[in-house]
Amino acid sequence: xxxxxxxAIRLTLVLLVILSVIYPLVVAGVGxxxxxxxxxxxxxxxxxxxxxxxxxxxxxxxxxxxSRPSAVEYNAAGSAGSNKGPSNPDYLKTVQVRIDTFxxxxxxxxxxDIPTELVTASGSGLDPDLSPVAAKIQxxxxxxxxxxxxxxxxxxxDAQTTGPLIGLLGPSTVNVLKLNVALDALx
Amino acid sequence: MYGLTVLWAIPLGKYIATxxxxxxxxxxxxxxxxxxxxxxxxxxxxxxxxxxALLTINAVWLALAFVLLLFQGSLPLNPDGNPSxxxxxxxxxxxxxxxxxxxxHYSGESGATYLTQLVVMNFLMFVSAATGIAxxxxxxxxxxxxxxxxxxxxxxxxxxxxxRILLPISFVVAxxxxxNGTPASFDGKDTIVTMQGDTVNVSRGxxxxxxxxxxxxxxxxxxxxANSAHPLENPNYFTNIVEMVAQVLLxxxxxxxxxxxxxxxxxxxxxxxxxxxxxxxxxxxxxxxEIHGNPAIAQLGVSQPTGAMEGxxxxxxxxxxxYWSILTTIxxxxxxxxxxxxxxxxxxxxxxxxxxTNAFYGGxxxxxxxxxxxxxxxVFISGLMVGRTPELFGRKVEAxxxxxxxxxxxxxxxxxxxxxxxxxxxxxxxxxxxxxxxxSAWLNNxxxxxxxxxxxxxxxxxxxxxxxxxxxxxxxxxxxxxxxxVLILGRFIPIIGPVAIAGLLAQKKYVPxxxxxxxxxxxxxxxxTFAVIMIITALSFFPALALGPLAEYFSLN
Numbered sequence: 001x002x003x004x005x006x007x008a009i010r011l012t013l014v015l016l017v018i019l020s021v022i023y024p025l026v027v028a029g030v031g032x033x034x035x036x037x038x039x040x041x042x043x044x045x046x047x048x049x050x051x052x053x054x055x056x057x058x059x060x061x062x063x064x065x066x067s068r069p070s071a072v073e074y075n076a077a078g079s080a081g082s083n084k085g086p087s088n089p090d091y092l093k094t095v096q097v098r099i100d101t102f103x104x105x106x107x108x109x110x111x112x113d114i115p116t117e118l119v120t121a122s123g124s125g126l127d128p129d130l131s132p133v134a135a136k137i138q139x140x141x142x143x144x145x146x147x148x149x150x151x152x153x154x155x156x157x158d159a160q161t162t163g164p165l166i167g168l169l170g171p172s173t174v175n176v177l178k179l180n181v182a183l184d185a186l187x
Numbered sequence: 188m189y190g191l192t193v194l195w196a197i198p199l200g201k202y203i204a205t206x207x208x209x210x211x212x213x214x215x216x217x218x219x220x221x222x223x224x225x226x227x228x229x230x231x232x233x234x235x236x237x238x239x240a241l242l243t244i245n246a247v248w249l250a251l252a253f254v255l256l257l258f259q260g261s262l263p264l265n266p267d268g269n270p271s272x273x274x275x276x277x278x279x280x281x282x283x284x285x286x287x288x289x290x291x292h293y294s295g296e297s298g299a300t301y302l303t304q305l306v307v308m309n310f311l312m313f314v315s316a317a318t319g320i321a322x323x324x325x326x327x328x329x330x331x332x333x334x335x336x337x338x339x340x341x342x343x344x345x346x347x348x349x350x351r352i353l354l355p356i357s358f359v360v361a362x363x364x365x366x367n368g369t370p371a372s373f374d375g376k377d378t379i380v381t382m383q384g385d386t387v388n389v390s391r392g393x394x395x396x397x398x399x400x401x402x403x404x405x406x407x408x409x410x411x412x413a414n415s416a417h418p419l420e421n422p423n424y425f426t427n428i429v430e431m432v433a434q435v436l437l438x439x440x441x442x443x444x445x446x447x448x449x450x451x452x453x454x455x456x457x458x459x460x461x462x463x464x465x466x467x468x469x470x471x472x473x474x475x476x477e478i479h480g481n482p483a484i485a486q487l488g489v490s491q492p493t494g495a496m497e498g499x500x501x502x503x504x505x506x507x508x509x510y511w512s513i514l515t516t517i518x519x520x521x522x523x524x525x526x527x528x529x530x531x532x533x534x535x536x537x538x539x540x541x542x543x544t545n546a547f548y549g550g551x552x553x554x555x556x557x558x559x560x561x562x563x564x565x566v567f568i569s570g571l572m573v574g575r576t577p578e579l580f581g582r583k584v585e586a587x588x589x590x591x592x593x594x595x596x597x598x599x600x601x602x603x604x605x606x607x608x609x610x611x612x613x614x615x616x617x618x619x620x621x622x623x624x625x626x627s628a629w630l631n632n633x634x635x636x637x638x639x640x641x642x643x644x645x646x647x648x649x650x651x652x653x654x655x656x657x658x659x660x661x662x663x664x665x666x667x668x669x670x671x672x673v674l675i676l677g678r679f680i681p682i683i684g685p686v687a688i689a690g691l692l693a694q695k696k697y698v699p700x701x702x703x704x705x706x707x708x709x710x711x712x713x714x715x716t717f718a719v720i721m722i723i724t725a726l727s728f729f730p731a732l733a734l735g736p737l738a739e740y741f742s743l744n
């Protein structure tokens with residue numbers, strides 16, 4: 001023990017310099033060259049920052065494409081999921097309420113067409129995306145609220161859709177913030 | 188994704204083998220570190236001395252981490268003004284990161300500072316992974332024909348694991364993350380006004396480097412509370428693949444490295460086959476059940492075109508989330524890209540089983556150490572079945588080795604089930620105890636699922652995994668101390684045990700393998716080992732699983 005304690009402390013100190021000082025500083029340095037300068041990429045409208053591209057935000061108004069439910073109400077300084085188990089009766093009641101609310105705001109939509117992601121909370125509480133299906137099911141409502149043709153809105157969703165990686169891997173996604181910025185720019 | 192991992196793991200294994208070949212050269216960086224550290228890299232040590240060295244340096248880290256976490260609120264690099272940790276939380280967190288587990292009873296955004304994230308978490312991620320790799324290298328001599336008293340030099344293995352393996356790979360991964368939008372600068376929280384007019388604070392920080400080593404070193408502790416489900420921690424499907432490959436890469440590569448070092452490739456392939464078979468047994472049911480969706484939600488009448496989505500992110504979907512949830516539990520990373528507490532009951536069972544066996548690939552270095560004690564038991568049982576003296580690579584396995592292996596195997600059952608029993612007892616009898624979180628408010632879900640939350644927490648602590656059914660209210664005196672103790676025993680006993688067995692075997696007379704030896708590099712013996720792993724796990728944990736996730740599964744379907 002005694003013969004090892006001094007080398008242990010000295011070794012720890014030199015490794016601290018390499019791993020906790022030099023390594024993160026070099027990564028931060030490279031980050032300056034990345035989009036957003038390593039501080040996170042932002043979306044700007046009329047010179048004002050309205051959000052971070054990757055960090056989802058709350059959209060609940062009828063005139064916007066709504067984002068998914070969030071266990072932390074899109075608090076980007078306290079990410080978390082709901083951690084509700086699949087059989088929890090209180091949780092199933094919450095989902096039922098979300099379904100009913102969605103049907104009230106989107107008359108004419110059949111219950112069996114609501115994709116589950118619109119009534120379940122994401123893992124981070126900050127999910128920035130929707131699937132194209134979940135965006136398009138909101139088109140009729142937005143068309144009515146804004147007086148824009150459903151056709152143009154569907155095309156907008158298509159234009160904002162990111163396909164799978166190299167056309168093969170993973171789901172198609174629509175970034176809700178970018179979609180809504182583009183929606184405001186229509187007219 | 189998996190194919191990609193294996194494709195890279197084989198050449199990487201070869202490279203690792205050359206790094207650690209006896210007598211391989213030290214570069215200028217290593218020589219500098221040895222000189223500053225006051226270490227003689229040529230000195231050979233016995234297994235006991237190596238273990239003392241390993242435990243001593245771990246104790247130094249523990250003390251350092253504990254003090255820093257306790258006073259982090261008053262130390263520099265705290266732009267968000269986060270508070271210091273309470274003693275019980277600091278105790279738990281310091282141990283958790285030192286033992287490569289990264290169970291987190293705090294959230295990174297509000298519970299840690301940039302200083303502690305870098306000097307405690309990020310630092311311990313590197314050194315704990317290197318400790319695991321070095322521990323594995325300490326058992327290698329027992330596979331070689333020469334009779335020896337010394338098993339190598341822990342410090343050399345440890346330093347080279349960092350400079351030659353962990354640091355370069357982490358750097359590449361960090362760059363890929365940064366390019367895709369993970370933050371790396373030291374700026375604090377940003378405040379924005381959203382399109383709907385809400386004012387929101389956005390947490391950031393020098394995260395990319397830590398997220399890289401969190402996977403490369405199979406650590407798993409997130410920069411942000413939501414871990415790799417957080418869009419800044421894991422921005423898109425590409426980074427998801429990068430992080431996924433990064434965490435499975437070393438566990439598999441270490442296996443191949445072992446094969447090259449002891450020159451027994453056939454044996455390595457058998458071990459690899461057993462581990463892969465184990466993985467598939469857990470993975471396939473999980474994929475099926477997650478794609479199928481939640482039967483209780485199906486009853487509410489909405490469509491589940493992409494499967495179960497509670498706790499999952501749209502950009503990954505249930506497939507990539509289910510794959511991740513199994514890989515992260517079998518290899519002891521414990522990072523998550525979906526919330527396991529909300530996964531389907533059958534998936535929960537598989538995640539628990541992954542941690543209970545903890546030897547299908549397993550963590551950096553320690554995965555094979557876990558497999559090793561199963562191997563000793565398998566050799567012993569097969570030896571008895573065919574009436575031959577149990578031998579491993581020309582060395583007789585005798586009572587002392589079997590005793591050590593059995594104690595290691597049984598201890599994990601005791602820690603997990605003993606812990607859960609104690610928690611359940613407190614929950615029922617002292618529900619109103621006046622603690623920070625009342626025991627009656629611990630659980631986020633009622634019934635069997637609530638029991639699963641407690642079972643998962645202790646299983647994860649014992650396996651040094653670090654994922655959780657995060658609904659559990661675990662930041663309080665009981666859970667911080669109870670899991671802290673389980674963490675430390677669950678880490679060092681399975682390191683000390685196998686290293687001791689190997690050290691004892693290496694001193695024994697070497698008898699060349701002959702027709703009288705039970706061959707251990709055959710498919711038959713592989714199946715035997717698989718059966719031993721499954722039987723030990725089933726006997727140890729089936730009752731607990733039946734009360735938790737299995738009961739929930741049958742009530743749901």
